[in-house]
Amino acid sequence: MANLTDFCVQLPKIEVHAHINGSLSPQTMRALVARKVDMNPELAAFEIPDSLDRIDDFFSLFKFIYQLTDDEVSVAFATQQIMEEFAADGVRYLELRTTPRANSAKGMTKASYIDTVLTTIATKCPAGMLTKLIISIDRRNTLEEAQYTVDLALKARECGFPIVGVDLCGDVMKGSFEALRPAFERARQQGQFPLTLHFNEVKENMHEAPELLSIYPERLGHATLLDDPSRAIIYERAVPVEICMTSNVFSKTVPSYEDHHVKELLEEGHPFILCTDDKGVFGSDLSNEYVLAANTFGLNREQLFEASFKSIDAIFANNETKDQLRAIWGAWKNQHQDLFTE
Numbered sequence: 188m189a190n191l192t193d194f195c196v197q198l199p200k201i202e203v204h205a206h207i208n209g210s211l212s213p214q215t216m217r218a219l220v221a222r223k224v225d226m227n228p229e230l231a232a233f234e235i236p237d238s239l240d241r242i243d244d245f246f247s248l249f250k251f252i253y254q255l256t257d258d259e260v261s262v263a264f265a266t267q268q269i270m271e272e273f274a275a276d277g278v279r280y281l282e283l284r285t286t287p288r289a290n291s292a293k294g295m296t297k298a299s300y301i302d303t304v305l306t307t308i309a310t311k312c313p314a315g316m317l318t319k320l321i322i323s324i325d326r327r328n329t330l331e332e333a334q335y336t337v338d339l340a341l342k343a344r345e346c347g348f349p350i351v352g353v354d355l356c357g358d359v360m361k362g363s364f365e366a367l368r369p370a371f372e373r374a375r376q377q378g379q380f381p382l383t384l385h386f387n388e389v390k391e392n393m394h395e396a397p398e399l400l401s402i403y404p405e406r407l408g409h410a411t412l413l414d415d416p417s418r419a420i421i422y423e424r425a426v427p428v429e430i431c432m433t434s435n436v437f438s439k440t441v442p443s444y445e446d447h448h449v450k451e452l453l454e455e456g457h458p459f460i461l462c463t464d465d466k467g468v469f470g471s472d473l474s475n476e477y478v479l480a481a482n483t484f485g486l487n488r489e490q491l492f493e494a495s496f497k498s499i500d501a502i503f504a505n506n507e508t509k510d511q512l513r514a515i516w517g518a519w520k521n522q523h524q525d526l527f528t529e
């Protein structure tokens with residue numbers, strides 16, 4: 188009989204909230220430091236932790252990580268490593284997300300960055316897992332930058348690349364959704380892209396909730412703090428919530444695992460998807476998020492399978508893909524009945 192960790196690794200899983208630059212494992216970071224340290228000796232001074240304790244400002248960590256993924260070869264390497272790690276952890280369907288980034292010193296443009304990520308997905312995705320890309324608009328973007336991101340998404344899809352949605356992300360204390368809204372509206376109207384928005388991570392941006400909900404997002408990231416009007420709308424529309432327990436606890440937007448708001452969603456039977464957010468920054472794989480949910484809320488293996496299976500409903504894919512995945516989940520369950528006896 189497998190222990191809970193083995194079960195959660197073997198369980199076929201969906202990951203739909205994983206920022207590429209937050210998902211570099213310590214091994215990948217070390218490999219990139221080794222490649223770059225001659226040219227940039229400052230990198231040697233950064234201690235890459237195997238796991239981080241609670242951190243005050245995780246956004247500052249990205250400044251270091253961005254020095255590692257500052258050229259196309261490194262971006263391709265990181266993307267491939269991330270896909271392989273998710274596949275090894277039992278992920279069968281992966282929606283990565285990333286913000287287009289340029290670095291003129293290395294000849295990388297936002298277009299070549301996205302092209303590199305998409306080409307790596309197309310050519311290096313491990314067998315047995317599907318990978319798609321959500322393009323992110325950072326809250327700090329100007330409207331012009333956000334519109335350019337939408338241009339990139341439209342163009343990449345025209346070329347047949349699997350861009351499946353548009354995200355609003357970034358430092359919750361910066362920028363505003365309203366300033367960027369026309370870009371999201373165009374993504375919706377011109378590209379029929381589904382939208383996922385980082386939502387109510389901290390109390391300071393709760394005031395934006397009515398505007399964010401008024402664009403009818405297909406999914407919400409975190410939705411940590413819900414006032415009554417937001418809760419009513421989200422429940423009524425059954426908007427799936429991307430849940431990132433470790434990220435929320437480590438970045439102190441929820442006080443503890445026991446107090447995590449997924450508890451309420453479980454009790455209400457509201458759709459949610461367990462995700463990692465930034466598995467490199469927060470040191471937690473998706474299987475570990477399932478272990479945490481099981482241990483914190485007393486979920487049995489049947490319920491863990493159910494949570495993973497129901498996540499298929501919320502992916503940004505057509506019904507045919509969803510049905511194929513449901514069949515894979517069903518076959519896996521039939522073949523692994525022994526794992527369900529604890």
Ligand SMILES: CNc1ncnc2c1ncn2[C@@H]1O[C@H](COP(=O)(O)O)[C@@H](O)[C@H]1O
Nearest residue numbers: 206207208209249284285286356357385434
């Ligand atoms: C913890 N909660 C979070 N909330 C909001 N945005 C986050 C985030 N975690 C990561 N990001 C966003 O993702 C970028 C890194 O990946 P990409 O360069 O896009 O691949 C970060 O700079 C931030 O904008």
